[in-house]
Amino acid sequence: MIESKYRNKNLHTFNNDNAVIEGWYWALQSRELKVGEAKAVRLSGKDLAIFRSESGKVTAMDAFCPHRGAHLAGGTVEGEALRCYYHHWKFDQSGDCVDVPCLKKAPKASVSTYPVEDHYGLIWVWVGQGEPHALPIVPDLEGHEVDVTFAKPYVKNCHPNIVMSDAIDAQHFRSVHRIPGDILNLAGEKIDDNTLHYANVAGVPTDSPIGKLLAIFYKTQLTYSLCYWGGCAGSVTVGPDFQRFHIIYANRLGDNGVSEGQVILLTKRRKTAIGRLYGKSLLLATRIVSDYFADGDTPQFDTIKFDFKTPIKDDKTILQFMSHVEGLPVADWGFSKPNRIDSVQVGEAACTAH
Numbered sequence: 001m002i003e004s005k006y007r008n009k010n011l012h013t014f015n016n017d018n019a020v021i022e023g024w025y026w027a028l029q030s031r032e033l034k035v036g037e038a039k040a041v042r043l044s045g046k047d048l049a050i051f052r053s054e055s056g057k058v059t060a061m062d063a064f065c066p067h068r069g070a071h072l073a074g075g076t077v078e079g080e081a082l083r084c085y086y087h088h089w090k091f092d093q094s095g096d097c098v099d100v101p102c103l104k105k106a107p108k109a110s111v112s113t114y115p116v117e118d119h120y121g122l123i124w125v126w127v128g129q130g131e132p133h134a135l136p137i138v139p140d141l142e143g144h145e146v147d148v149t150f151a152k153p154y155v156k157n158c159h160p161n162i163v164m165s166d167a168i169d170a171q172h173f174r175s176v177h178r179i180p181g182d183i184l185n186l187a188g189e190k191i192d193d194n195t196l197h198y199a200n201v202a203g204v205p206t207d208s209p210i211g212k213l214l215a216i217f218y219k220t221q222l223t224y225s226l227c228y229w230g231g232c233a234g235s236v237t238v239g240p241d242f243q244r245f246h247i248i249y250a251n252r253l254g255d256n257g258v259s260e261g262q263v264i265l266l267t268k269r270r271k272t273a274i275g276r277l278y279g280k281s282l283l284l285a286t287r288i289v290s291d292y293f294a295d296g297d298t299p300q301f302d303t304i305k306f307d308f309k310t311p312i313k314d315d316k317t318i319l320q321f322m323s324h325v326e327g328l329p330v331a332d333w334g335f336s337k338p339n340r341i342d343s344v345q346v347g348e349a350a351c352t353a354h
């Protein structure tokens, strides 16, 4: 048996249930958080309270109130701040306590907050120590306004790195998806420290009836390109030259090592009524493509025990992804780290009417 250096026991970051790779992670769909609402989100082992202020700004903060630990998502949005349900302490968007009803002056107490962005229909939270990376962008759609919709969110019984490895697994296209072997040959390229790009470089074969048919739609090669941001999210672009379909797979590590995923379907925004109708039908078609691929892969996601004992030449794309992920920084996401609490003056904390 070949002793592969990519066996689990040799890996530090890839497929590690106890490490959160630095990056942007989805928290919830934007439409699930209306103005004036607060929601509880558990993001890779950490509980958050996420609220949308009256001006529409979204804030993500540690869930547990620094007074007595009530879950802040049970509180009430007041203007640009969130007031805890239990004793009505109020926290601003920086997490600082700014009001306690029974005190003249709020005590020095705060809760950690995290960078957050509303993008492609999702609320993303930055998990990491460094400056937040640029937000995930589908290369083909850069600079364009887009319309998005979602396929069904999923939970897979394996790590997000394993879910992401699937879309670059050359062999399984032949075995699971029955795609002829000579029309796909993926080449990976590192774009920056965080981003890997894969594109199909196999020419369309013109010596077979299927090749001749494909050549009508694809000038040089079948479009199948992927842009991976970090190790847990990426986009897939497929479709003929005149019309491409774009899908984002956004995963985060859930409790017990599962992947919690969102599938975003995207298309360029069109201005006219007919254009919008066309856009809607494209999104519907994108969903069919996405469901087809997801259905084929689901059975193995539920039972796989990833351990790369015998990689072969066709696995080179996966090996490249693994080595990329091994080089990514792990975030200090502190699975059980307490919130930051400054000391509260006991004398001052005695309730006084005002």
Ligand code: FES
Pocket (backbone or CB within 6 Å): 065, 066, 067, 068, 069, 070, 084, 085, 086, 087, 088, 089
């Ligand atoms: S627990 Fe939140 S105000 Fe007391």
Ligand SMILES: [Fe+2]
Pocket (backbone or CB within 6 Å): 166, 167, 172, 176, 177, 293, 296, 297
């Ligand atoms: Fe697949």
